[in-house]
Amino acid sequence: MDFALTEEQEFFKKTITDTVDRMIVPKAREIDEKDEFPWELWREFSSLGYLGLRYPEEIGGMNADPVTAMIFYEQIARGSVGFAQSVIMNILMGTYFVFRFGSDAMKERCLYPAMKGEKVGTMCFTEDQSGSDLSATRTTVRKEGNEWVINGTKMWITNGPVADMATVLATTDLALGAKGLNFFLVEKGTPGFSAGQVLDKLGCRGTVTGELVFDNVRVPEENLLGKELNRGVEYLGEILDEVRVMTGAMALGIAQAAFDEGLEYARKRVAFGKPIGTYQLIRAKFADMATEMEASRLMIYYAAWRIREKLSSRKEAAMAKMYATETCCKVVDEVTRIWGANGFAHEYNPQRHFRDARFLLYGGGTHEIIRDLLGRMIIGKV
Ligand SMILES: Cc1cc2nc3c(=O)[nH]c(=O)nc-3n(C[C@H](O)[C@H](O)[C@H](O)COP(=O)(O)OP(=O)(O)OC[C@H]3O[C@@H](n4cnc5c(N)ncnc54)[C@H](O)[C@@H]3O)c2cc1C
Numbered sequence: 001m002d003f004a005l006t007e008e009q010e011f012f013k014k015t016i017t018d019t020v021d022r023m024i025v026p027k028a029r030e031i032d033e034k035d036e037f038p039w040e041l042w043r044e045f046s047s048l049g050y051l052g053l054r055y056p057e058e059i060g061g062m063n064a065d066p067v068t069a070m071i072f073y074e075q076i077a078r079g080s081v082g083f084a085q086s087v088i089m090n091i092l093m094g095t096y097f098v099f100r101f102g103s104d105a106m107k108e109r110c111l112y113p114a115m116k117g118e119k120v121g122t123m124c125f126t127e128d129q130s131g132s133d134l135s136a137t138r139t140t141v142r143k144e145g146n147e148w149v150i151n152g153t154k155m156w157i158t159n160g161p162v163a164d165m166a167t168v169l170a171t172t173d174l175a176l177g178a179k180g181l182n183f184f185l186v187e188k189g190t191p192g193f194s195a196g197q198v199l200d201k202l203g204c205r206g207t208v209t210g211e212l213v214f215d216n217v218r219v220p221e222e223n224l225l226g227k228e229l230n231r232g233v234e235y236l237g238e239i240l241d242e243v244r245v246m247t248g249a250m251a252l253g254i255a256q257a258a259f260d261e262g263l264e265y266a267r268k269r270v271a272f273g274k275p276i277g278t279y280q281l282i283r284a285k286f287a288d289m290a291t292e293m294e295a296s297r298l299m300i301y302y303a304a305w306r307i308r309e310k311l312s313s314r315k316e317a318a319m320a321k322m323y324a325t326e327t328c329c330k331v332v333d334e335v336t337r338i339w340g341a342n343g344f345a346h347e348y349n350p351q352r353h354f355r356d357a358r359f360l361l362y363g364g365g366t367h368e369i370i371r372d373l374l375g376r377m378i379i380g381k382v
Helices: 007-034 039-046 066-079 081-091 093-101 104-115 174-180 232-268 280-308 314-338 340-344 350-361 367-379
Strands: 121-124 140-144 147-158 165-171 181-187 193-198 209-220
Touching: 007 039, 007 066, 007 081, 007 350, 039 081, 066 081, 066 232, 066 280, 081 093, 081 121, 081 147, 081 232, 081 350, 093 104, 093 121, 093 165, 093 181, 093 232, 104 181, 121 147, 147 165, 147 181, 165 174, 165 209, 174 181, 181 209, 181 232, 232 280, 232 314, 232 350, 280 314, 314 340, 314 350, 314 367, 340 350
Parallel strands: 121 165, 140 165
Antiparallel strands: 140 147, 147 209, 165 181, 193 209
16 A cells, blocks of 8 residues: 655645645635636636646646646646536536547637636536436537537526637437437537626636526538537546536635635634634544544545556545535534634635635536445445
């Protein structure tokens, strides 16, 4: 067994930690309050090359392995989850299908600019009436000559209002359920493709989230992102574990930010003549939070290591996502308590972490769905 990061990973961790502290942390409050896509920061951050994190060096990427990628996801979420969500969408879900299945021309037009932040990507499954249950997808696609015609509306789409390109889930046949699903690339400017309602969210503010409308959108044959028709769910499985562990890593990042602020407060806030950190009940909170965050960290990096080693990782990824997110929700709750009334004030960060953490309960799969999956995997056929 080897629990140590490599020298390269340690260096990467230090670099991204410093970058987040310098570039993102000072702007986190403004991002949250304005709740607008932070273009200036986006451009500044994109220029550092991180948007090509997971792609090969030959095409301008960083070729980071899954363990290194988790270091990145954890750190950027520690700075601002709103910003992290937009960035990670470009790095992973919003570009993966173009990287994997796109034509050379499509990569030139969409992937390479997205890796430099010149284009913003997104991925859309969720609809008004379907989230966890992809088999209930109502966005349809039909073939007409050598074109695909897409109709439907997607909801809750990260980067949706500013997206230059979308990887869209659509069904060839409503009766086929999950077996009729496919991903298609739709680019901004395609007639019939538009952004609708922008959502006013509790947390993760600054990443803009909204509705995308596909009204008789026609795309060429090659925009089917898959080798064969109706294998969309199978292709999605290729990144599902990384998406789940990434969600856990983001949870850990938020938990760490909240924990550090809780610690600082407990050391300096005086009650009954002594810093509150000297009271046993407050110390117990830190003991529990630190223990559960350490367990989360081990689970996340272990699951990422399994992905890297191409070992089965569905169970470990699901467990890591769920445990780290539940821990995060507990930590942000405890930290707002430790901060007393100040934890309730918009002037300070704990309330932001408290709001942001909630998103991770849905992103990457709700915990009801994940528990159910784990239960089925563990019990097996009876
Ligand atoms: C900030 C934010 C950004 C998002 N970004 C994107 C995006 O970019 N692209 C995208 O496609 N989607 C996005 N989503 C949507 C997200 O993926 C969905 O919220 C998620 O899939 C859950 O779907 P739902 O909200 O429709 O809940 P539902 O699936 O309707 O579930 C409602 C409740 O029922 C429970 N439930 C459902 N089925 C079962 C079951 N079988 N057993 C027990 N309980 C069950 C769920 O756990 C949940 O508690 C985003 C959401 C948020 C909040």
